[in-house]
Amino acid sequence: MITNKEIASILSKTADLLEIKGENPFKVRAYRNAARIVENSSKDFNKLVKEGFDLTRLPGIGKDLSSFIKEIVETGKFHKLEELQKEIPPGLVDMLSIEGLGPKRIRQIYDAFKVTSLDELKKYAENGELDKLPGFGPKLIEKILKGVKQIKKAGIRFLWADVEEIAEDIRKYLFKFKGVEIVEIAGSYRRKKETVGDLDILVVAEDYPKVSEYFIKYKKVKEVHSAGLTRSTVFLDNDLQVDLRAVSKESYGAALHYFTGSKAHNIEIRKLAIEKGLKVNEYGVYRGDKRIAGKSEEEVYEAVGLCFIEPELRENRGEIEACLNNYLPKLIRKEDILGDFHMHTSYSDGANYIEEMVKKAINLNYKYIAITDHSKRLKVANGMSEEELLSQLKEIDEIQKKYKEIKILKGIEVDILEDGSLDFSDEILEKLDIIVGAIHYKFEGDQTKRILKALEKIDILAHPTNRIINKRSEINANFEEIFHKAKEKNVILEINSQPDRLDLPDTYIKMAKEIGCKFAINSDAHNCNMLEYIKYGINQARRGWLEKEDVVNSWKLEDVIKFLKIH
DNA sequence: GCCGTTTTCGGCCCGACTGTTTTCAGTCG
Numbered sequence: 001m002i003t004n005k006e007i008a009s010i011l012s013k014t015a016d017l018l019e020i021k022g023e024n025p026f027k028v029r030a031y032r033n034a035a036r037i038v039e040n041s042s043k044d045f046n047k048l049v050k051e052g053f054d055l056t057r058l059p060g061i062g063k064d065l066s067s068f069i070k071e072i073v074e075t076g077k078f079h080k081l082e083e084l085q086k087e088i089p090p091g092l093v094d095m096l097s098i099e100g101l102g103p104k105r106i107r108q109i110y111d112a113f114k115v116t117s118l119d120e121l122k123k124y125a126e127n128g129e130l131d132k133l134p135g136f137g138p139k140l141i142e143k144i145l146k147g148v149k150q151i152k153k154a155g156i157r158f159l160w161a162d163v164e165e166i167a168e169d170i171r172k173y174l175f176k177f178k179g180v181e182i183v184e185i186a187g188s189y190r191r192k193k194e195t196v197g198d199l200d201i202l203v204v205a206e207d208y209p210k211v212s213e214y215f216i217k218y219k220k221v222k223e224v225h226s227a228g229l230t231r232s233t234v235f236l237d238n239d240l241q242v243d244l245r246a247v248s249k250e251s252y253g254a255a256l257h258y259f260t261g262s263k264a265h266n267i268e269i270r271k272l273a274i275e276k277g278l279k280v281n282e283y284g285v286y287r288g289d290k291r292i293a294g295k296s297e298e299e300v301y302e303a304v305g306l307c308f309i310e311p312e313l314r315e316n317r318g319e320i321e322a323c324l325n326n327y328l329p330k331l332i333r334k335e336d337i338l339g340d341f342h343m344h345t346s347y348s349d350g351a352n353y354i355e356e357m358v359k360k361a362i363n364l365n366y367k368y369i370a371i372t373d374h375s376k377r378l379k380v381a382n383g384m385s386e387e388e389l390l391s392q393l394k395e396i397d398e399i400q401k402k403y404k405e406i407k408i409l410k411g412i413e414v415d416i417l418e419d420g421s422l423d424f425s426d427e428i429l430e431k432l433d434i435i436v437g438a439i440h441y442k443f444e445g446d447q448t449k450r451i452l453k454a455l456e457k458i459d460i461l462a463h464p465t466n467r468i469i470n471k472r473s474e475i476n477a478n479f480e481e482i483f484h485k486a487k488e489k490n491v492i493l494e495i496n497s498q499p500d501r502l503d504l505p506d507t508y509i510k511m512a513k514e515i516g517c518k519f520a521i522n523s524d525a526h527n528c529n530m531l532e533y534i535k536y537g538i539n540q541a542r543r544g545w546l547e548k549e550d551v552v553n554s555w556k557l558e559d560v561i562k563f564l565k566i567h
Numbered sequence: 568g569c570c571g572t573t574t575t576c577g578g579c580c581c582g583a584c585t586g587t588t589t590t591c592a593g594t595c596g
Contacts, residue, residue: 023568026579030568060593062569102594137587191571200596228584243596245583270580281581287586536578 001046001446001478007069008039010078013056016082016093019267020110034065035263040317044480045303049073059325063355089116089294100140101212108133150389158240159469161499170218170242179206182252182332186259191311192539193500194469198241200259208246215244240368244561251283256407257301258282261517264316265309272304272320280304309312311489312542313417318511319474331542332521338556339368341460342413342436342494346385348373351527353391354408362406368557370411371396372436375423383411386428388534393431407557408432409566413462418442429457433566437524438462439475447477455482456489459564460520463496463503471500483512490563492552495521495544497537509544518563520552 014032037060038045048055050073053067072078095106096116112133124130125144131137132223169184174183180203181394184190185198203406205211212232216224225233230246247255258266259282266280273280278287283296285303293303301308305324310331313319322328327560344350345357350359361369373392374383382467384392393410400408409436415423422437423430429435439447443466464482486493493512496503501524504512507517521537523530541551548554552563560566 027568029579033569060569064568100594104593135587135592139586143586198596226584233584243589259596261596269579272582279580283582476579 001476002165004038004045007045007072008035010072011038011065011068012334013052014078014084015324016096017081017088020088020092020106020318021084022103022107022137024474030060030062030065030563033060034069034077036316037039037061038069038317040264040507042317042514044478044511045069046073048462057332057494064185067144069220069397072093072300074114091115091120094118095121098144100143104312105135108135116331118148156470157197158238159499160189160192160539161193161332161533163189163199163240166220166236166238167241167536170199170201173218174201174211174215174244177205178210180211181205181249182247184256187261189459190260191262191314192543194505194543195541198243200257201242201244201246202247202252202255204247204249204252212244212245215506248283249295251294253296253298254280254284255268255282257297260314262315265314265319268316268320269304269306272306276304277353278303294450310542312539313545315543317507319389329545329547332538332546332548332551332554334535334538336548336551337521338555338557339366339553339560340372340523340525340531340534341370341409341411341434341520341553342372342462343369344373344413344527345371346554347371347388348413349526355402356528357525357531358363358399358403358406358408360531362403364392364531366406368409368560370409370434372411372413372434372435375412375414383415389428390431411436413438414458415440416458418453420450421459422454434459434564436460436462439466443472443475445476447475448481451477451482452485454488458491459495460492461486462522463498463501464493464525465503465505465508467501467503469500469502469504470521474503474505479508480511480515483508483515483517486512487516490518491518492518495519495537495541497521497523497535497540498532499536501531502536502540504540504544506540506543509541509546513545513550517550518552519550520545522553 011031012035013330018031020030037058049070049559055061056063061286070077080153092110095101095323109115113124113129116125122145125141130141167189171183174180174518182204184202185199186202186219188196189199203211213233216227216234220235220236221234222349223235226236232244236242245259270280273285278285284291285300293299309319309323345352345354376383376385396408396410411434413436414433416437417423418441435458439453467474469483493504521534521541523533524530525533552560
């Protein structure tokens with residue numbers, strides 16, 4: 001069974017090779033497009049193909065790509081990719097990630113010297129051979145040499161939460177400069193994507209060159225890459241790229257829209273504009289030479305016949321169609337959250353006592369929380385035994401008497417064992433209000449059956465894919481099947497707010513919502529301050545199109561109790 | 568390779584920056 005991500009990766013690799021081969025750029029784009037469509041889809045392509053769904057109904061997929069995707073799903077292979085791989089050495093693809101080297105120059109180098117690896121490329125750059133090629137000057141050679149060294153670092157994206165502090169610090173720094181009116185951080189940061197490749201910062205200021213001069217003096221700037229009349233790029237000491245762009249007040253909305261992206265969303269917006277005889281760029285919306293909109297994003301959307309679309313939705317995952325047909329979601333907000341169903345205390349591997357967690361929750365205006373410490377299998381990692389659980393339940397009763405303003409639900413995070421059973425007996429579990437279940441070990445192989453069985457007994461499936469961003473990939477399982485069963489059994493799907501988990505991922509959230517599942521945005525806090533991580537989970541939920549009614553922990557306590565059948 | 572109430576051929580988003588040029592190609596976002 002192949003995942004959407006794997007299909008997308010095959011198509012995208014094919015695009016890389018076609019590009020190096022010198023194919024028609026628009027053909028290359030068609031492959032990249034298809035890769036993005038598959039990766040961003042909230043439908044499982046494996047299933048679509050099996051059901052005989054006509055893929056050409058998807059805009060961007062035609063007769064050829066439809067049959068190619070079918071081939072990939074059915075055989076796990078793609079003949080065109082295999083042919084290209086025979087023809088083009090893999091080293092050339094690696095070169096694509098070197099800054100300054102694109103398909104044309106790579107081709108040029110290959111044709112001239114038959115260079116097929118990064119090591120050889122380094123050799124030719126150092127011995128002066130590359131200089132002989134037209135268009136290759138000393139600066140470019142230097143850039144290539146630097147790129148060869150850095151290539152391993154390339155491709156790692158920063159966790160959203162890891163750039164948050166730095167982004168806000170730069171925002172403050174820029175506002176200190178005289179004449180700066182607006183600073184906004186656009187790009188994937190504004191779309192709240194789980195990882196961020198770079199920061200795109202827009203400034204409206206009287207004198208941009210002066211702001212740029214001030215910007216590149218920011219304390220964490222390691223290297224100035226470029227500094228132009230409207231745009232400057234720097235690298236910070238943690239290798240994060242930051243782009244600063246000058247924008248005029250009249251164009252602010254158009255620029256904010258343009259630089260917020262995503263690219264796929266923008267392309268769709270421009271197509272709509274063309275249909276109306278308009279042109280959209282970062283300066284505004286134009287009819288002929290006349291600018292008709294651009295001061296605000298609302299103006300831009302209105303000009304092309306749309307309502308405002310929240311940044312988190314701008315991924316070309318159906319938001320434009322939803323807007324045209326009036327079913328855009330009213331996204332969940334921080335203020336809507338009334339509780340948290342997953343947190344740890346000193347009973348397992350948490351740093352704080354139950355009472356400290358309760359106080360913090362009250363401080364956050366929560367109406368209810370669930371205490372869910374680890375169960376016994378994780379005794380090695382400070383899980384609880386049955387006896388410890390029973391004494392914890394008594395302690396919760398005592399604390400509950402003291403704090404009437406909040407309902408403390410009795411819960412546990414049980415382990416889903418290899419065969420799908422849980423590591424506490426039914427008798428013990430019956431004493432609890434809420435059972436959070438999760439897989440914590442043995443991630444190899446198809447996990448579908450294991451999870452399906454566990455869904456019979458748990459209330460919440462915690463961090464369902466078990467991925468750790470940049471570290472561990474998701475488990476292999478048929479999530480569409482799991483979501484259907486979760487809906488049937490009223491099992492809530494967790495959106496785990498830990499910045500490196502954010503599990504479920506956004507496309508799965510949307511898939512599950514369309515199936516009709518309910519969700520809980522949980523902090524999985526291991527100390528009381530971590531309860532505030534919930535904001536990262538909210539970001540993720542918004543990217544998955546969730547509304548208040550989809551998120552159980554934004555409901556009134558009585559509705560939660562009814563849904564979970566708590567007595 | 569995709570797409571289509573001006574089109575089944577001929578378009579395909581578009582501008583900034585760099586490095587190399589001496590008017591522009593390649594790359595990037």
